[in-house]
Amino acid sequence: MSDANEQQQKIIDHTEGPLVVDAGPGTGKTSTLVKRYIALLERDVKPNDILMVTFTNNAAAELRDRIRDAMSKAGRLDEINSIRTSTFDALCLRMVLGSPDIVSRFFNIDPILSRKARLVDNESLNREHFMLFYSDFIREHGDRYRRDGNDVTALMGGLRTDLYKLINKMMARGMIPFRYDWFMDGESLAKGRMNNIGNVFANLDMKKMRKGVLDLADKDDYAVPAEILNALEKEEDRIPPEIYESLANDDKRFLMLEFVRDVYFAYIERSVRDNRLTFGLTALFAFAVLYTDERTRKLHSVEHMMVDEFQDTNELQMEICLLLLKKPNLCAVGDWKQGIYGFRYVSPDNILNFEEKTRRLMRALNRDRQRIPFEVPEKFSKIPLQENYRSSALVIEKSFRALDAKTAKDDDVARIEDDPNIVMLRSSGDPLRNEHTGFDMIYGESLEDQQRAILDKIKDYVFSGDHKIAEGGGLRDVRYGDIAVLCRNGKFCRSLKELADKEGVHAFLHGDVEIMSTREGKLVLAWLRYVNNASDIKGKTAILADMGASLSYMDSVLGRNGSEGTMPRNLSDQRLTLLRKRRRPNDLITSIFEFYGLSNDITQAITTILSRAYSGSLITISDLIRLIEDDINNETKYNVDALVNPDAVIIQTAHSSKGLEFPIVIVAGLDNRSFPSYKGDSEYLYFDEELGVRCKKEYFSRRDGDVLYERIINSWRDKLIRDVCKKQDRSEERRLLFVAMSRAKQYLCLAAGNDPSTFFKHFGEGDIFEGGGYESGLAYDMRRSQTPKIAQYSKRRKNVSVHELMEAQGAAFAEGIDELSGKGADYGTAVHDAAYLISCGIEPNQEYPELEEIRRILDSLRGAEIRTEIRCALPAGDVTLRGIIDVMAEFDDRIEIHDYKTDENDLNLPLYKLQLSIYAHAAMGARGKRAVCFIDYVSQKKSIEFNPLPMTDIEAAVLNL
DNA sequence: GTAATGGATCTTTTT
DNA sequence: GATCCATTAC
Numbered sequence: 001m002s003d004a005n006e007q008q009q010k011i012i013d014h015t016e017g018p019l020v021v022d023a024g025p026g027t028g029k030t031s032t033l034v035k036r037y038i039a040l041l042e043r044d045v046k047p048n049d050i051l052m053v054t055f056t057n058n059a060a061a062e063l064r065d066r067i068r069d070a071m072s073k074a075g076r077l078d079e080i081n082s083i084r085t086s087t088f089d090a091l092c093l094r095m096v097l098g099s100p101d102i103v104s105r106f107f108n109i110d111p112i113l114s115r116k117a118r119l120v121d122n123e124s125l126n127r128e129h130f131m132l133f134y135s136d137f138i139r140e141h142g143d144r145y146r147r148d149g150n151d152v153t154a155l156m157g158g159l160r161t162d163l164y165k166l167i168n169k170m171m172a173r174g175m176i177p178f179r180y181d182w183f184m185d186g187e188s189l190a191k192g193r194m195n196n197i198g199n200v201f202a203n204l205d206m207k208k209m210r211k212g213v214l215d216l217a218d219k220d221d222y223a224v225p226a227e228i229l230n231a232l233e234k235e236e237d238r239i240p241p242e243i244y245e246s247l248a249n250d251d252k253r254f255l256m257l258e259f260v261r262d263v264y265f266a267y268i269e270r271s272v273r274d275n276r277l278t279f280g281l282t283a284l285f286a287f288a289v290l291y292t293d294e295r296t297r298k299l300h301s302v303e304h305m306m307v308d309e310f311q312d313t314n315e316l317q318m319e320i321c322l323l324l325l326k327k328p329n330l331c332a333v334g335d336w337k338q339g340i341y342g343f344r345y346v347s348p349d350n351i352l353n354f355e356e357k358t359r360r361l362m363r364a365l366n367r368d369r370q371r372i373p374f375e376v377p378e379k380f381s382k383i384p385l386q387e388n389y390r391s392s393a394l395v396i397e398k399s400f401r402a403l404d405a406k407t408a409k410d411d412d413v414a415r416i417e418d419d420p421n422i423v424m425l426r427s428s429g430d431p432l433r434n435e436h437t438g439f440d441m442i443y444g445e446s447l448e449d450q451q452r453a454i455l456d457k458i459k460d461y462v463f464s465g466d467h468k469i470a471e472g473g474g475l476r477d478v479r480y481g482d483i484a485v486l487c488r489n490g491k492f493c494r495s496l497k498e499l500a501d502k503e504g505v506h507a508f509l510h511g512d513v514e515i516m517s518t519r520e521g522k523l524v525l526a527w528l529r530y531v532n533n534a535s536d537i538k539g540k541t542a543i544l545a546d547m548g549a550s551l552s553y554m555d556s557v558l559g560r561n562g563s564e565g566t567m568p569r570n571l572s573d574q575r576l577t578l579l580r581k582r583r584r585p586n587d588l589i590t591s592i593f594e595f596y597g598l599s600n601d602i603t604q605a606i607t608t609i610l611s612r613a614y615s616g617s618l619i620t621i622s623d624l625i626r627l628i629e630d631d632i633n634n635e636t637k638y639n640v641d642a643l644v645n646p647d648a649v650i651i652q653t654a655h656s657s658k659g660l661e662f663p664i665v666i667v668a669g670l671d672n673r674s675f676p677s678y679k680g681d682s683e684y685l686y687f688d689e690e691l692g693v694r695c696k697k698e699y700f701s702r703r704d705g706d707v708l709y710e711r712i713i714n715s716w717r718d719k720l721i722r723d724v725c726k727k728q729d730r731s732e733e734r735r736l737l738f739v740a741m742s743r744a745k746q747y748l749c750l751a752a753g754n755d756p757s758t759f760f761k762h763f764g765e766g767d768i769f770e771g772g773g774y775e776s777g778l779a780y781d782m783r784r785s786q787t788p789k790i791a792q793y794s795k796r797r798k799n800v801s802v803h804e805l806m807e808a809q810g811a812a813f814a815e816g817i818d819e820l821s822g823k824g825a826d827y828g829t830a831v832h833d834a835a836y837l838i839s840c841g842i843e844p845n846q847e848y849p850e851l852e853e854i855r856r857i858l859d860s861l862r863g864a865e866i867r868t869e870i871r872c873a874l875p876a877g878d879v880t881l882r883g884i885i886d887v888m889a890e891f892d893d894r895i896e897i898h899d900y901k902t903d904e905n906d907l908n909l910p911l912y913k914l915q916l917s918i919y920a921h922a923a924m925g926a927r928g929k930r931a932v933c934f935i936d937y938v939s940q941k942k943s944i945e946f947n948p949l950p951m952t953d954i955e956a957a958v959l960n961l
Numbered sequence: 962g963t964a965a966t967g968g969a970t971c972t973t974t975t976t
Numbered sequence: 977g978a979t980c981c982a983t984t985a986c
Binding site: 088654 | 970972974975
Binding site: 408409672673678679680682728 | 977978979980981
């Protein structure tokens with residue numbers, strides 16, 4: 001391990017009292033943490049008294065490995081098994097299951113959590129559990145919330161999902177309900193700080209306010225009370241107190257708050273009764289146990305605590321940290337600039353205002369008795385790490401520029417040099433990185449153009465020879481695996497990956513996938529339905545449609561055109577086989593995939609998820625069906641452990657790139673409204689620090705004679721508050737851009753489409769560094785930087801179908817193409833369709849003499865992964881050739897490309913060789929294996945095997961166009 | 962100059 | 977259904 005730099009050493013030596021480490025990207029915080037750990041041991045602190053907390057299992061495991069390593073080097077082998085590293089969640093679970101009975105004491109409820117309580121990590125199942133509980137709650141207590149001309153039950157009827165989300169947010173925020181009130185300051189948090197922000201109203205433009213109210217009064221789906229309008233009439237230039245009062249508080253809202261609290265509390269009670277934990281509940285209960293029980297506190301508390309990624313902690317986690325300390329030795333390591341998890345109710349506040357928050361929380365937690373056994377420390381230290389060992393000076397400079405990029409045209413963001421919280425870094429890594437570095441910007445005229453420009457840029461990095469990677473003190477050429485493309489959203493990732501496959505660029509998509517919406521997921525759903533109920537039309541239709549059955553065929557099979565209608569024999573047989581496995585879902589699902597010869601990362605993930613759900617709380621096949629349907633509806637994503645090709649470009653979201661580094665990074669999709677994203681909170685029920693718990697809808701009733709009109713309408717109060725009083729904070733988008741850009745070690749590139757965002761323009765328009773005050777005194781000069789010329793991707797690639805290309809190859813062949821065989825083109829198509837059905841395991845209802853040969857060919861491919869009718873694309877010259885491969889069989893060592901021909905002679909052979917060679921090159925590019933071609937003359941019962949023609953022949957053919 | 966209107970386009974996810 | 981921005985209206 002290399003020596004620590006000056007600042008790192010300060011951190012290592014700082015062993016007494018609270019310490020915040022501002023660890024920007026690439027500053028070596030993990031190695032500093034490891035060294036600090038060893039330093040503590042050398043001061044005779046026992047391993048049992050040092051707790052290292054991280055967020056992910058990976059991070060915890062890595063930290064543990066590195067500490068072990070360092071300890072064995074330091075000759076401390078005897079203590080190696082006492083290292084305490086943990087994730088927050090594992091730590092909390094251990095504490096809860098250690099003293100489960102305390103939870104009931106804290107909440108004063110009858111049911112008692114048992115040691116066998118289970119943590120359910122499937123979000124769909126948890127949501128479903130909540131919904132079941134909620135229906136029971138409404139049935140029993142719904143009437144309570146219909147009073148005083150209000151009906152919260154009706155209001156919430158359509159907002160159940162929002163309610164579930166809100167409760168989870170409140171957990172993270174440390175808002176805890178009791179039966180009749182809230183824990184600590186929960187109530188004032190729920191009500192919001194409206195009373196303290198009178199000055200917000202004082203500064204409001206009365207004209208704007210008046211107009212806002214009057215506009216809403218005119219609309220059908222709002223109901224502004226008459227007294228508010230009257231008040232507005234009277235007061236000319238001052239905001240009438242009635243409006244102020246009505247915005248801040250009103251009875252309707254208070255009944256809603258009561259409802260939310262009661263549901264929240266009853267949900268906790270029910271979860272305890274069902275012995276069922278979620279991640280949120282586990283943390284909440286861990287806090288409850290620590291807060292209540294001195295014994296548990298003593299059992300788990302430590303003298304030293306180091307928390308990594310502290311900017312990602314929420315309020316509850318920070319409280320748990322404080323309750324776990326014997327002494328004020330909390331070392332919080334993180335970087336507020338990388339706080340990008342606001343949507344999980346985390347804000348960089350914990351690290352930015354560490355001192356103030358610690359004081360406040362300690363006071364609150366010790367208010368009635370001393371739970372934290374020390375006084376609020378006098379001194380809080382903050383040490384920044386300023387040496388960056390990852391990136392070139394250029395990359396660092398550009399990354400920091402992200403922090404003052406405007407998120408909208410009129411955004412007035414402070415320049416980074418004016419922001420006291422920003423600590424500049426110097427590049428201290430391999431000096432070769434500063435020689436071989438670059439910053440580029442590219443854009444295209446459309447989304448696809450942008451993605452093609454990205455792929456071209458990748459090829460340029462890899463093949464032009466203009467770029468070198470610094471490694472082990474030397475230089476080497478660029479490989480695909482050095483490059484990462486970081487996008488704002490998953491959709492962009494997926495479409496880019498698709499295009500990369502078509503263009504033969506080796507790429508690997510990292511990230512969670514909506515696996516239930518894939519073909520594999522839908523097949524399982526269809527089969528489960530069909531197995532569960534032999535007359536399930538949806539299931540049967542999906543199975544047949546997947547096999548490419550025609551509409552008329554499906555009608556006859558499903559008995560829709562008057563006939564009896566039976567499923568094909570092999571399908572009904574398969575159903576019976578599966579039915580016997582209905583109690584063994586793992587086996588059942590595996591068999592479904594086997595039937596299709598499917599075995600890949602997606603099938604793997606689906607099998608695991610469904611089996612796990614089954615072994616948990618689900619019992620029947622209909623439960624599994626519901627789970628899959630839920631996941632499809634809710635677009636639930638699951639992690640898929642894909643096989644990683646070490647030499648492939650990594651495509652992932654900017655969020656998931658946190659903590660990683662790559663020699664070359666392309667930040668993609670810097671498009672207007674996309675990155676930065678302008679999308680606001682879509683929840684109708686939400687919590688906001690200032691506004692408290694609010695609802696965008698309200699219950700409205702009007703009595704007209706004997707008739708009562710009831711409606712759920714938009715809340716004028718909420719609309720006004722958000723329109724007039726709230727400005728939205730998009731700083732997180734800047735931090736996300738910062739995270740993405742600072743992953744790069746040497747080369748950085750930004751990409752946009754036809755409508756670039758403010759972020760993209762920030763780096764492209766004019767010389768933004770001119771006259772700037774970059775007198776930071778650091779080792780590089782920012783003003784030296786050039787604004788790059790933006791290379792536009794102008795030439796749009798033309799798509800050419802393989803058949804067009806063949807037709808263009810001269811008169812000699814043209815004749816043959818039009819009449820594929822003596823039997824005509826229609827006949828050829830019919831045979832192809834039948835062949836497709838056979839490859840899917842279905843017997844076609846029409847028999848052709850050629851099918852015997854086709855069965856023989858498919859038989860000969862046993863052992864290979866067979867895919868049929870695949871679209872493929874191959875860039876050649878300045879066009880992209882596209883076509884459909886009849887059969888592609890992938891063996892371990894090779895790929896076989898087959899194409900059925902019904903010709904009676906060999907006249908078109910040279911042309912077909914060209915056609916299959918194109919397919920072969922596309923397949924070789926996509927799969928990285930050699931390919932062999934087979935022209936299967938199924939009418940003549942012979943196959944011609946050959947090696948694909950070289951690319952030069954294909955390019956020559958393109959020139960003939 | 963400012964206000965009203967219309968068009969385009971819309972996310973992230975450890976445990 | 978919200979929200980920014982460009983265009984039009986005054």
